[in-house]
Amino acid sequence: MVVSFGLSFSVLAVLLDRPALVFGTVGVACWSLVRSVSFASELRRQVEETTVIQTPARDSVRTNTSLSVSVDVEGPRDTRLDLSVESRPPLSSRGASAAARTATLGADEATAATTYSVTIPTAGTASFRHPVLESTDELGLFTGRWVGDDEPTVTVTQRTPRNVHVGRGGQMAQTRYGNQQAERNTSGQATAEIREYTTGDSLRHVDWNATARFNYPHVREYENEADRKVVIFIDRRPSVGNGRPGETQFAYLREVALALVEEANERSDSIALYAVGRDGITARYPFRSTPTHYAAIRETLYSLDPEGSEGGVGGERSEERAATERMSGSVASRRRRTLRGDDSAFATRLRPFLTNATGAGANATPLRSTVERGLTRHTENVSAVVLTSDAHRHEVRDCVRHASQQATWANAFLAPRVLFDPTDLTDLDETYGRYVSFERFRRKLGAYPRVSAFEVGPGDMLETVLSSAREARV
The missing domain is CATH 1.10.287 (Helix Hairpins)
Known part of the structure; x- marks a missing residue:
């Protein structure tokens, strides 16, 4: 002007x-x-003397849960410039306009504050961006803009299912995940010495016989065993997407995987992770036993959802897609047979497309392929864990059989669809029949050498199904 x-x-x-x-x-x-x-x-x-602090109300928040953020600004006194400060939440956040996130200091003001709320839909570590500050003189002729230094972070975790049941035939497992194999390894170790207990020794190494004999706590030390390794194969195809938001089959399987990671962290065991989608591996971590490795796997697990789902719901869409894929595969197979022996230019041009059709050229058993690949190089002292549903029973059986042959021990954690379909409660007799079918399948898996098979799901739903069967027998 x-x-x-x-x-x-x-x-x-x-x-x-x-x-x-x-x-x-x-x-x-x-x-x-x-x-x-x-x-x-x-x-x-003003740049040198202005301080901006963005403070989230909590360091950790669930996905899609409101998070309050306060913005405090302190600027120099006796300045002739107006100042506006815009707080910038993580890019993935939702809910607050730029005006709601802006604090303003007049020329005669030294402090200002504002509060706003956002939701973050994606799990992981969310970083706030640097705040943007803008100064204007009293006539509005000159404007200066710069960014502040404050950049807080919050940990965003998925909504976790409640009443998680892990067990066999309706009975909760008596040990923590993997403890059976740990106990088996310990009992097979050679004793190095028996000595007096000192502060910091693990109670699980206390030798109670020696303690009673010497009238003072003693511990049994073992020779160093080879590093234990745990490899997790978690299925995230649409077939594990049934259930309510935050309580899908995958959400329950993820809880088991997180427990395994925590246990490996406590024992300093090496752990590897393979997440499997329709087209194969979608996330992979090699064997390592560092704190950053455990944290990275946890963050990845929290960030995953079943493929083809929106907010964790994908049951009907998943079944429709599976049916479509099966039908397209059979149609492609028939058409390939029709073109067999046809040397025309049209048949030559069409044949490659039928060969690559879903169910023909595509990998129809990505979980089995991943298990075979993951256990090819590492078999010594490796415990394999397969987390999936009962939707693809032949594939699951092949996975467990291969793991029992290649790994030291194998655990199969299955989330049966019958426990995640609320419409099944309208006919409890049929629901119980479906559960019995699943239980037979689980027992067959558990009959393989060095294999333990567990059911994973909502305990209240399982209790409803089993109690209805008990009442019917009475």
Whole structure:
């Protein structure tokens, strides 16, 4: 505006042949220069003395749960500049407009604050972006913009299912995941020595016979065993997407996987992870036993959802897609047979597309392929864990059989669909029949050498199914 005003004086001086008006242009330019120098000086002081703090109400929050954020601004006193500060939450956040996230300091104000709320739909570590500060002089002629230093983070976790049941035939498992194999390894170790208990020794190494004999706690030390390794294969195809939001089959399987990671962390065991989708491996971590490795696997597990689902719901869409894939595969197979022996240009052009059709060229058993691949290089002292549903029983049976042959021990955790379909409660007799069918399948898996098979699901739903059967027998 100042430049336009000065140019107007210059144009008038030429048009009216009045050179004196040029002095007006010079005056405006000088005034503008003084104002700009003063603004630059004030801006420099404001940049150096302004503090912005973005404070989330919690360090950890569930996905799609409201998170309150406060913004506190403290600027220099006795300044002639107005200041606005826009807090910038993580890119994936939702819910607060720019105006709601902006705190404003007038020229006569030294502090300002505002509070807003956002939701974050994606699990993981969410980082707030640097706040944007903008200063303006009292006439609105000059503006300066810069970014602050504050960049807090929050940990966003998935909604976790309640009443998680892990067991066999309706009975809860008596040991924590993997403890059976740990106990088996310990009992087979050679004893190095028996010594007096000292502070810090693990209670599980206390030798109670020696303690009773010497009337003082003693521990049994073992020779160092080879590093234990645990490899987790978790299925995230649409077939594990049945259930309510936050309580899908995958959500329950993820709880088991997280428990395994925590146990490996406590024991400093090496752990590897393979997440499997329709087209194969979607996430992979090699064997490692570092804190950052455990944390990375946990974060990845929290960030995963069943493929083809929205917010964890994917039951009907999953079945429709599976039916479509089966049908397209059979149609492609028939058409390949029809083209067999046809040497025409049309058949030659069409044949490659039928070969690559879903169910023909595509990997129809991605979980089995991943288990075979993951256990190819590592078989010594490896415990394999397969987390999936009972939707693809032949594939699951092949996975467990291969794991029992290649791994030291194998655990299969299955989330039966019958426990995740609320419509099944309308006919409890049929529901119980489906559960019995699943239980037979689980027992067959558990009959393989060095294999334990468990059911995973909502305990209240399982109790409803089993209690209805008990009442019917009475």
